[in-house]
Amino acid sequence: MxxxxxxxxxxxxxxxxxxxxxxxxxxxxxxxxxxxxxxxxxxxxxxxxxxxxxxxxxxxxxxxxxxxxxxxxxxxxxxxxxxxxxxxxxxxxxxxxxxxxxxxxxxxxxxxxxxxxxxxxxxxxxxxTAGYEVPEWAKPDPEARPGTLKELAFESEALGSKRHVVIYLPARFRPTRRYPLLVVHDGPEYLKYSGLKTVLDNLIYRLEIPGMIVALTQPEKRLLEYANHEPHARYLTEELVPFLEKELPLLKAPQHRGLVGASFGAVAALSTAWRYPGFYGRLLLQSGSFAFSDIGEHQRGPAFDPVVEFMNAYREDPKSVSEKVFVSCGTYEANIYENRSIVPFLQKTGMEIRYVEARDGHNWENWRDRSREGLSWLFPGPLWMVYE
Amino acid sequence: MTSENRTIWLLGPQYHAPTLGDRFKEFGIPDGPIGVVTAGWQEREGEDEELDGYLDGRSCDLELYRRADQVFRSDPEFREAHREMQRMLREVEGLYELRLSYVVESVRRLLVAEGSKELVEPEQEHAIEQLRELDAWHLRRIVEIRSAFEEAWKPLEREVIAKQREAVKGLLADAPAVVITGGHVAVLLNRLRLFGMSELFDDKTVIAWSAGAMVLTERVVLFHDHPPQGAGNPEVVEEGLGLCPGIVALPDGGKRLDVNARHRVASFARRFLPDACIVMGDGDCISWNGKTWTAHDDVQRLGLAGELETVTSW
The missing domain is CATH 2.60.40.10 (Immunoglobulins)
Incomplete structure (x- = not known):
């Protein structure tokens, strides 16, 4: 003392x-x-x-x-x-x-x-503080061949509106090859604030993850659509993914299909996988707002009502929804308690779980800094075998 | 020309700073098509316009990746047997990795152990010897599995493989040289072995780099000191074709290895003795004439004392 x-x-x-x-x-x-x-x-x-x-x-x-x-x-x-x-x-x-x-x-x-x-x-x-450095792999690397972004508009029946999705195609994309698919919640924010394109370009170039196609989605009413909203899950799973599988050369097995989300986006990713168990073989859940109540009313405001209802139901009856789940959270954020708390429930289901913490807060650079460990664990690249 | 007097040229990676064009001119290869193996590029096999330019438009892709696909498609019985062999090899590899992690860790700890030199050094040497023995054991297991498969299935005698091999032989008939690019080292080695390519290269100059260089040596060693997952312990993954003995080829070794970590460098170099662990960086070039190795310009090897050493000939 x-x-x-x-x-x-x-x-x-x-x-x-x-x-x-x-x-x-x-x-x-x-x-x-x-x-x-x-x-x-x-x-x-x-x-x-x-x-x-x-x-x-x-x-x-x-x-x-x-x-x-x-x-x-x-x-x-x-x-x-x-x-x-x-x-x-x-x-x-x-x-x-x-x-x-x-x-x-x-x-x-x-x-x-x-x-x-x-x-x-x-x-x-x-x-x-001492020991922290912005990771090299998160900085633009002139040697890394850049992937490309293209926007597509997509009419969603489930959500009743037109949706804009940005598609990332890896460098050296070949229509004759088949790629894994990553569906990202809050895609534009991941691009803008977490430097996701730079991260993908670098990790693919370094062979730490395979070349992959990434669908960067965005909500219209985030608090509604991301809070265990059935039409959102249906939109991704029954509309967007089948459409992309038709249009793009994708590997069509669960182990090649992943969902990513941070904060409320992580709730959306988990709840989508929960509604379609086994469809998404890989989940990257960052600083999820996994609010729950053991007793009495929760204090997080009405937007969290459906989240608490979902999390309480999941904790009551945890199910295997995916194969591998990477969970990360900052120790300086309020969500740390909820993230630490959900891990044993996820583990109980037999899914392969990796949980990491960092001395950071609820922010996009924390999510950027954890992305290499998460993505390379969920989608290991051919680094060990390829010598160009 | 026979395998005794032909030259094998190993180049540094050609990804960022290709030197193939200049080297090809220097080598003075006689007229004729140049057989090209791009099977390590997998689905990108044959996308070799740039490569063809460096070879003065003389390249002739042998299409080993595509030919292997065709073999597996048209000979399902063989494909299943081959798949089973690969499964066994993967299983054995997992067992090797399990043992390897403990032995590598003990070597690393012993190399930094404090105490009387006369007591510590024999322990270090013995631990490294255990590592060599484990590598040798693993290679024996691989060869056993592969030999049993070859004995049972006689791949080169199967009609569809023999037919493809004959076609490749035809393409190479007037070729004075063969070029083998980098890429996925196991895929490349598999394809070369499937069609018994060593014999077809017998009288030709060979130019190779990266994975292409690795498969020509006696031992293919996978390495990376900072993978995003796992400990990064170097692994012997397979016997190479053995066309150029005496080295372990480490393409891009300056980037993939922590060459300033003396103990890692020393244990790597000592583990693979008597072979020289050659760091093949951009622009590097070494050649094997059947008797000796020659380095053209400055080429470095991992030194037994833990530092990089420049080599000239050995």
Whole structure:
């Protein structure tokens, strides 16, 4: 147990304290900022710094279990603010600064941190602690031959509307060859925020997964369609997949057919497989919103009613719905409890399950960073056998 | 020309920086068609326009992948027997991998073990010897299974195979050289063996790279230090055709292997002694004249001390 006194001793050793404790001049603060990269990582301590006019500054983050707004300390007589947090190594944390100025609270990207991540709600600043690096295979590789994307419009009877699906064809696509099929929920977001095309290009080029065809789907009413919605499952399984199998050279066995989803998309993937057991032989479920209630009412809002009903039914009577299921979740996200909880139920069915955790949150880059391990386990490539 | 005085040229990978065109000119191959084996490319067999350009438009694809498909389609009895042999080989491979993981781990731990040199070194040597013995045992099992199959089914005497082989022989009649590309090493080796190609190459210059180079050696060793799944333990997967002895070919070894990890490099090199483990990178070229190996430009091998060593001839 580290006492408060010990904490203070440790804190005295950090770079920020060597500056802050000396009533620094403007020039000394300038030099301190110029000399370091922020957030500043020292051992297990991370120092967030803000410089500018403010009445108060907070760190706004999405780490489940920590107070979501962490108050910065003000260095008296200066415009320097800082917050020291002890964060585990290999962590990746998305955050924003909250600044109280002229009595108004505003959200800011950290001006001292160039690392950013995007999601459908905008940008966040990103803090990496020691040991975390953006994976090489997630960065564009000029040597990797790029696959192609083409959009098709598809009239769905089940959903009663026209659907747009983006199809990824691997580099060196040959109509004479047969390919596995991956159906991805929230496809455009996976492309835009998780760099899925780059990941596919690289993993296929490196032979870590086979050349595959990927159908990137998108919902119109996400909360409805992804929450164990029978027409959604029917659309994918009875309309889209048969259509693609007719139009494209696909391998037509369950082990060559996969569903991918994150968050609510993972619920959609699992529930679709549940409605059509055995049809999809591979599932990649990332940070699933697998809400359930053991007793009483759940507290997740009405959108979760059908999810809770589905998960409670599944937990009551777990069924084998696929052959191999890869489940991943960030330890800093609220869904960690639900994901840890579902794993034994999935295992009980005899399906082959792999579950991994990472020190990350509920975000697209976490899902990107887990995709190599998931995809190469579900669809092993010919890496070991092919020498070009 | 006979197999005693012909030259076998092994090149580095041709994927990013093809050198075949320049090398082909240097080799001064006499007139005539160049037999080409692209069976390792599987469904892409025959998509060899670029290759044909490097060979001055002289390429003649032997279509071994397509011919094998035709054999399996028209001789279902043989296909089933062949499939069963492959199943047995896979099963034996699984058993080998099981044993291999423990032996490789013990070698790795012993190579970093601290203690008296005179006590540790014999243990290291003995552990590596166990690894060699396991590899040799595995190869014997493979040869037993394959020999039993060949004895029972006499593939080269089956009508459909003999017919295809005769056609290939005809294509090679005036060919002074054969080119074997990379690709799926097991598929390539299977096709070459199915049609008894070694004998048909007997009097020809052979140019090969990547998987093509691997299948010409005595032992085909699969390797990758950082696969996304599994431990990445090098595996002896099959006997090669044995046309060029004395080396283990490691195409793209500089990328596939962690060549800065001294203990991994050392254990790899010691395990496959007396063969030289040759790292075939882009632009590399070595040749075998039936007696000695010659490296053209700088070519590297895995050194027994754990570093890469430049080789010239051996």
């Amino acid at each position: 580290v006492t408060r006194d010990q904490e203070q001793i440790i804190e005295r050793k950090l770079a920020i304290h060597r500056v802050a404790d000396e009533k620094p001049t403007r020039e000394q603060i300038d030099a301190f900022i110029a000399e370091h990269e922020f957030p500043l990582s020292e051992s297990t301590y991370t120092t967030f710094v803000y410089r500018g006019p403010a009445e108060a500054v907070y760190l706004g983050h999405w780490i489940y279990g920590l107070v979501s707004a962490q108050l910065f300390k003000h260095v008296e007589g200066t415009d320097l603010w800082y917050l020291v947090m002890e964060l585990p190594p290999e962590s990746r944390i998305e955050y924003k600064l909250q600044r109280m100025h002229h009595g108004k609270m505003e959200w800011l990207l950290d001006p001292l941190n160039p690392h950013r991540a995007s999601d459908p709600f905008g940008e966040n600043s990103v803090c990496h």
